[in-house]
Amino acid sequence: MPMILAANANAQGSHVGEWRHPDAWDRPASNLANAMRLARIAEAAKMDLLFLADGNGVRNLDKPDLFAATSPSDRPGVFEPVTLLSALAMVTEHVGLVATTTTTYDEPFSVARRFASLDHISGGRAGWNLVTTSNPGDALNFSHDEHVARDDRYERAGEFAEVVKGLWDSWADDAFPQDKASGRFLEPSRVHALNFRGKHFRVAGPLNAPRPPQGHPVVFSAGQSETGKELSAAHADCVFAIEGTIERAQILYRDLKGRLAKYGRAPESLKILSGVTIFVGETEEEADRLMAELDALVPMPVALDYLSKMVGTKMSAYPLNDPMPQFREEHVGPTGIGRAILAMAAAEGLTVGQTARKILPQMAGNLFKGSAMQVADQMERWYREAACDGFMIAAPVVPTGLERFARLVVPELQRRGLFRREYEGRTLRDNLGLTRPENRFFTARAAE
Ligand SMILES: Cc1cc2nc3c(=O)[nH]c(=O)nc-3n(C[C@H](O)[C@H](O)[C@H](O)COP(=O)(O)O)c2cc1C
Structure with a gap:
């Protein structure tokens, strides 16, 4: 199984000073041309997926200096991520397309529908990053006076994920013959209305979309509290984790994989991607210089x-x-x-x-810096010593950071046999080594 490489596709990168650097693209706010070029860079390097973090509120209006300069996670001028990924699906063929959507301020029917559509549009390359929302201010845009408390958010998230997956299984894979000759558009015996009634949601179903090509789009989650980890073990295919040292990452890796058995899952059914900022140069000095240039812009x-x-x-x-x-x-x-x-x-x-x-280069997270050899050594160590199954990569500056990573580090990882030279399969699940889920309603009926 090759190492998984995901590209953080935030147009403003990950460093506060980054968008001001002379090498950075001009006018990154809601710029489709830039996003298309970034997607092509990731795909040419055979990277697994593009990943978009997201939120629903403009942040830091109370911090005038930062507000004017903007930080990458404030996102005052970004695309709604599923909308953007639908456009990127049209200019790529292989790279996975993963967008963040909150379970706290959205509805499971809408989310199931959006990601089913993205999976059809992209031919099976969609992923949903399930978050419960980190920014308390987002609540104010959804008719709440304050952020929902953590335990309540996670309780709702668990039920939300159940409903979404149930809705994706609304139709058998062969439910839409669309046969002109017989006049049968669909097969009425091959649909299942969910009729879900829980504490948070009442959803009749069925979903108004055929079953997604992947069965279920790949589910990511990101949350490191007890409840967050338990949610990942129950529902996620991939976890986006952040740890600053290999020792802490190994503990988290064992912890998450160790929770799977009680849900009847094998350790390899959950992939753990460790967030890392990578400064790579032709030489170590070049990487140091870039970091100093960025810091001087803040x-x-x-x-x-x-x-x-x-x-x-x-x-x-x-x-x-x-x-x-x-x-x-x-x-x-x-x-x-x-x-x-x-x-x-x-x-x-x-x-x-x-x-x-x-904290400017990497908040409190992980940082690999140096020549291609030095970066590849660190990546290899984390991967071989069971700290992660791959990496969620932020590579300052956009786009030259990702171009440099693709040109310098990817060939070195390939030479070491750690990373693919060609995509293995057609769907994101194929490339991540994840199986296509059975339809919970229609396998049961076939068995009857
Ligand atoms: C690595 C990582 C990435 C996250 N990305 C997002 C994001 O893009 N949008 C968001 O609203 N919340 C994001 N979150 C927040 C989580 O969904 C969650 O609300 C928050 O971490 C608090 O839960 P926890 O205590 O379980 O970590 C992220 C959390 C982590 C750890």
Whole structure:
């Protein structure tokens, strides 16, 4: 099984200063031409998939410096991701197309329908990244006064995933003969109305789309709390995980794979992709230089606002040269990222200013930097030593970072036998080594 390589397809990349770099594409906000070119770069390199993180709210209106400069996860000017991937499906043939959609502020029927359509449009290359929404402000755009609490979000997410998968199984694979001669468009005995009634949803079904080419589009999830991990074990085909060290990634890998048996699943049925920012150059010095160039494009007030966003506390109130304060848990925000940043600052004895600078390239996540050999060595180690099944790659600057990765690192991984030279199959599932799910309603009927 080759290493899985996914490209983070955010048009603004992953570094706050990135869009200002001379090599970065001009005018990245909602720019279709750029997205098409990025998709072609990933496909030419035989990468598995393009991945779009997403949210439904414009963030950081309360942080004027950062708001004006924008950070990659603020996304004030982006496409709705499934809409964008439908367009990218028309200019690619093999690369997988994975979009993030929340279970907290959407409806399972709509999500099942959208991803079934994308799977048909792309000939079986769709993936749904199921999230429960990290940004509390998104709630205000969906008639809520505040963000739904974590446990409630995950309870709803579990039921949501059940309904979506049930709806994808609405029709047998042979339900649509569309036979002009007999006048039979569909086979009435080959449809199943879900009639789901749960705590959160009441959905009659059937879905108004034939069964997706992959049976079910590939389901990703991203969440690292207990409940988040349990949801992944129950429902996901792939997990997008972020850990800063190989040791922590190995623990998470064993933890997630170890949860599968109780759902009757084999360890290889869940693929774990580790998020990593990759700075690669012809030489180590070139990679260092790019990182320094990007950091120089972020003035200190913007860097401080960015740190404030990550740790959930206004950092401009603290002297730059003081040690980074250790806030109590409830001030650190909803995700593990803030806690990881505080732990790193404490371990390395960083000041406020140093912490703000340090997190610019990779937040508190993982970073591989150096020549192609050095980067490939690190990737090989993580892969062979059971820290991940592959990588979710952010490669500053867009697009030259991904081009450099494709030109320098991919051939080295191929030479080592770690990565494919040609796509194995037609669908995203084929390429990821995932089986096509049985239809839960129609295998049962056939057995009767
Ligand atoms: C690696 C990773 C990527 C995520 N991507 C998104 C995203 O694109 N959009 C979003 O709304 N939430 C995203 N989330 C947030 C999760 O869906 C979840 O709401 C949040 O992490 C809190 O849950 P947890 O405590 O289980 O991690 C992501 C989380 C992780 C760990």
